Amino acid sequence: MGRVSEKHRGGKDTTNVARAPRVRVLLPLPLAGAYDYRAPPDADARPGAFVVAPLNQREIIGVVWDREANSSEPPVSDARLKPFAAVLPVPSMTASLRRFIDWVASYTLSPPGAVLRMAMSAPAALEPPPVQAGWTLAPPGGNSQPRITPERRRVLDAMKPGEVYAGPRLAEAAGVSPGVLRGMADNGLLRPAALPRAARFARPDPGHPGPALSGVQAEAAAALRGKVAAKAFGVTLLAGVTGSGKTEVYLDAVAECLRQGRQALVMLPEIALSAQWLDRFRARFGVEPALWHSEVGSRTRRDTWRAVAEGEAPVVVGARSALFLPFPDLGLVVVDEEHETAFKQEDGVVYHARDMAVVRARLAGAACVLVSATPSLETLNNVESGRYDAVRLPQRHGGAGLPTVETIDLRAKPPERGRFLSPVLIEAVGQTLARGEQAMLFLNRRGYAPLTLCRHCGHRMRCPNCTAWLVEHRAQRRLQCHHCGHAEAPPAECPECGTPNCLTPVGPGVERIQEEAALLWPEARRLVMASDTMPGPAAAAEAARAIQEREVDLIVGTQIVAKGWHFPHLTLVGVVDADLGLAGGDLRAAERTVQLLHQVAGRAGRAEAPGRVLLQSFSPEHPVMQALVSGDLDAFMAEEAATRRPGGWPPFGRLAALIVSAEEEREADRTARDLGQAAPQFDGVEVLGPAPAPLALLRGRFRRRLLLKARRDVAVQPVLREWLSRVAVPAHVRVQVDVDPVGFL
Known part of the structure; x- marks a missing residue:
């Protein structure tokens, strides 16, 4: 939380050290645990109180923490304890939230203070709320008899005894200048008072009439x-x-x-x-x-x-x-x-x-x-x-029905050379627009093209910090890495062979699909919905409004369009590359793909007009495509479970990943090798790796992965702690623990 303001600092009372209560304070820092402090004599330092505690040469806001019942740490002597400076006037952290922080820290093998930091993510909220000054009627009495001018009379008539008024509003209501109010205060007619704080949020009414439920x-x-x-x-x-x-x-x-x-x-x-x-x-x-x-x-x-x-x-x-x-x-x-x-x-x-x-x-x-x-x-x-x-x-x-889902076999009905939309999809979009309905083209890929290469030597434009190709964003005239944010202007010549004007985009992103759509349907009003074009809730709200008001005919979007939107006039969804999520051999690739495409398909036909979904695929016979066409997701998930159960893969087993990273490749390899040699070896536990991560270089750090696979009944946290305790990790090498990983990059 950083340093604290002067108002929280207090003197260090060194009297009655032996009798001062000892408290544990957890600080929002990645430290091993809570520290012992001495509470000032009059401080209410019960567990959950926010306090200002000294650490080295600075003062940090922390939380009085519960003392462990069976702590094996030797207590710090009373004479060495430092007092904390103050208890802050803010509601104490509840016992359930403190237990939650401890639970998350233990489960994820994270320092408790690092978890606490997430619960203290608004430092200004720990400061006393600002007080706004106003005016109230002064009590009658006093020896002086101030003159009551017409202006003053209007002020007095606008006020009620005991109420506090904001100066600007009172002056406006009485038709006077703020100087009149100050003069009335000087003459004993008004006195300053704190304005009552308005409720920050209106209370939702549970009895408010909502939509009728079926x-x-x-x-x-x-x-x-x-x-x-x-x-x-x-x-x-x-x-x-x-x-x-x-x-x-x-x-x-x-x-x-x-x-x-x-x-x-x-x-x-x-x-x-x-x-x-x-x-x-x-x-x-x-x-x-x-x-x-x-x-x-x-x-x-x-x-x-x-x-x-x-x-x-x-x-x-x-x-x-x-x-x-x-x-x-x-x-x-x-x-x-x-x-x-x-x-x-x-x-x-x-x-x-x-x-x-x-x-x-x-x-x-x-x-x-x-x-x-x-x-x-x-x-x-x-x-x-x-x-x-x-x-x-x-x-x-x-009464709306679910959309019909069909596949387009790109082997039989391919797009024209240099294009990405099949004639079948082009015809369907054209018919939809002709009826005055809305259509959507979905491709889960930002930018214009995922790869830029040299036609002369084959050189590929790659991120200098990551194992990733640079994505072309043609509208912004930049090549960008979507992992670390590195960006550069497209070069005029190949960086490898020096041939000018030889770099060409390979593959489509949503910008390229939008470009193709502009050629096919120049009269259609188009909107690209991606995280690049909708950076926040306000932009998303404006996009949703435009679609609902039928100011848009054709939506081109990434996964941001797949979830939760209700567009009643959208009747056709075309998935440009339904096979995209199935590549790479990820454990959850099929499950994720069927979830994403089913959600995308669900945007179509949500009102009176029926919906239609077309999936462009080179593998229409794949179980994912067949599940989407049949609509029988329950059978697909049952089959997915049946394939994972024999091998003990989640949810029928446990996984935990160790990701080793370092700026020097040798250091990453050495630490990963040491971890591999120290891997736990007993029944119900298996360690895979070390191996280079799919993103072997990320943000300038070389990465290696080890994967612990365990039976469902094995508690992996004690196994991981004991494993990590047997390896000395250099200070400049980072080992990140990911319990229950959902991705493997």
Whole structure:
């Protein structure tokens, strides 16, 4: 949290050292654990209090932590203890949040202070809230009899005894200048007073009339309301086809949480999704919830964090970091699109927010609802084993039918040379636009082209910091790495052979598809939806508005268009490269591809007009394509489970990855080799590697991977701790632990 302001500093009282209470303070730093301090005599330093503690030559805000019951650390002598400076006037961190921080640290093998830092991500919220000054009527009395001018009379007539008024509003209401108010204060007619703080967030009304629910929706909503009303932990999967109204159903559970006087957290995988979601929330409750994500400004973060801590934010919608907000009475946690890998944090403390949401709910005694049209295999396995309950919505809301899905065999119906859209897809888009309906072309690849090479010598433009090709962004005239952010202008000649004007793009990105669409349908109004073109919620909201208002005919998008959007006039979705996610041999490649393409397909035909989905593929016979055509995702997931179960792959076994990285390749190799030689060897545990990571160079660091594979009944954390303790890792080498990895780059 850095240094603290002067107002928090206090003198160091050295009297009565032996009698001063000893407390443990956890600091938001990647340290081994909490430190012992001495509490000042009058300080209320119970566990959870935020305090200012000295560390070396600076003072840092930390939290008084619970003392371990069986700590083996020798206590620091009373004489050596340093006192902390002050207890901050902010609500104490709850016991459930402290236990959650300890749990996450233990599970992910992270320093507890690094996890605490995520729970203290709004430093300004720990400062006393600013006080705004106003004016109130002075009590009658005094020897002087000030003259009451007409202006002063208007001020007095505009005020009521005991109420405090903001100066500018009072002056405007009375039709006087601010100087008149100051003169009245000098003459004893007014006195300054603190303005009462306005509520930071309007309270959502659970009784506000919302959309009418169908019979099936009402049954599902009643089941979720019962879970919340029980005020006990439990996990329920809310599964339903795209367009079945899952959001409206779980918002009914949020309403029940509000009736119980508790707080609710709704987590979304992409902040861009908040645009249409907020419209639905307003329609259900009449007000907006509190928002928490990386795009929120520092002042709003301060106000939101403080409002959550003081119980003034009844509902929060946010990204994965919202899990660490200081809810005093959390009653419901909803994870929307629970299958999304965006819930996995890959840097710093590596954790999966969906799994940690279940833990947060358990420690808070709250209901947890996982929501998806394409649930993850892990969640389905938990339902099958009885650990989770399930509520299902099998049909679309309002009588809309599911879209028909067809494949286009690119071997039989290829695009023209140099193009990427099959004649079959071109004809379908043309017919859709001619009917006045909207169409979408989907390609999960940003930019213009994923590769730029020299036609003369074959040289490929590569990132200098990563094992990755530079992606051409033609509109911005740059080549960019999507892993580290490196960017450079396209060179006029080949860097390898020096041949001028020989660099050519290979393969399509959405910009190239948009270019092809402009040639095919020049009159169509087109919109590219990608993270490059929609950098935040405001841009996403504007794009959604334009589509809903039918200011757009053709959408060209990446995976950002796949989740949660409701475009009633969109009837055709064309997937340019349905095979894209199947390459690379990833454990979850088939599962992820079927989830993504099913979600994309679900954007079509969500109103009266029927929807149609066309998948361009070189392998239409692949099980993923066949599952999408048949619509039988349950059978596909059952088959996927059957292929993983014999080998003990997740969710039927445990995985943990060690990623070794260093600026010097020799150092990375040496440490990875040492870890490999020290690998645990006993029944139920297997170590694969070391081997170069698929991204063997990332952000200038050479990377090697080892993968620990264990039976489901093996607790991998003690195994990992013992393994790591046997290897001396040089200071300039980093070993990152990823328990339950979802990706293998």
